[in-house]
Every structure is written in C-alpha cells, then in structure tokens.
Amino acid sequence: MRSLLPPRAILLKGLPFPAVPRIAGVRCTGMLFCLLACTATAAAQSGDSLNTIWTDTAMPDTTRLQACEAMVWDTYLYSRPDTAYTIAQAMLAMARRARSPMFVAHALALEASTWYQRGEINKALGTYDSALAILDSLKDRAGAADMVTNMASMRYFQ
Secondary structure (H helix, E strand, O other): OOOOOOOHHHHHHOOOHHHOOHHHHHHHHHHHHHHHHHHHHHHHHHHHHHHHHHHOOOOOHHHHHHHHHHHHHHHHOOOOHHHHHHHHHHHHHHHHHOOOHHHHHHHHHHHHHHHHHOOOHHHHHHHHHHHHHHHHHOOOHHHHHHHHHHHHHHHHHO
16 A cells, blocks of 8 residues: 655655655545444444343343443444433433433443533532432442543642
C-alpha cells in the first residue's frame, strides 16, 4: 500500500503536497468511506439485535437488562441522549421490578451519563451518587470506583 505522504525527496525539493500520486488519495478515501459505512451498518444491526432481546419477554430479566444496557451505550447515548434517557428509565423500572440492585445501579449510571451528555452536570452528579450508594451497599468496589471516577472527571472538566 502506498503512503499518503510524499517521499522525503519530494518534500526536500519544495514541491507541494499534491505531488503524491492522486490515485493513492482516492483509494484511501474510498477505503475510509467503506470503513465508516460498514461500522455504521454493524452498529445499526447490533442495536436492532439488542432491541430484539430487550423486548423479548420470554428472555430472562438479567439477559434483557444486559441487552438494554449495551443498546444504550452502543447505539443511543452519544447520538440520541434523550432516547437513551427514556430507555434507561425503562431499564430502571424493570430492574426495580426484578429486585436487582446491581441493575438498578447500572440503570442509574446510564441515566447519569445521559444527563452528562445533555449538559446537566448537577443532575448527573446526583444520579451517579445514587448509583454509588447502591454499589457501596453491595460491596462492589470496582463499580463504586467507576462511579467515583466518573464523578471526579465531571468535576474536573466542569
């Protein structure tokens, strides 16, 4: 594969950057487009599969909650935070019905992430704090450390 940069000799001669054969730029641009299109298609397919699991009431609650969490992170959080918030609230309601404090904490963390994405730092911090309290009561040190790290990062960049 050809380099995008011109050979050193061309640079030393003072020739402009377009002295690189044009076909290399076209080929790389095409490959980049293909890579982005394939990634977007794979993400959409992944989101569809996860949504199918999330809405399948025959599946165990834990499987459905895991699919929901992955769907929010992979599909909606950064592109559609309002949708991610709505799904996180549905996940929170289901986790409470299933009496799963671990998934309640995960749903709260997702909700906090959506608040952060929408610029609501104080709401995000409060929600992370709620998740932290649950994780502390479960003695989940790794999860609690994640919450504290997220909260500290938000405070630092605030």
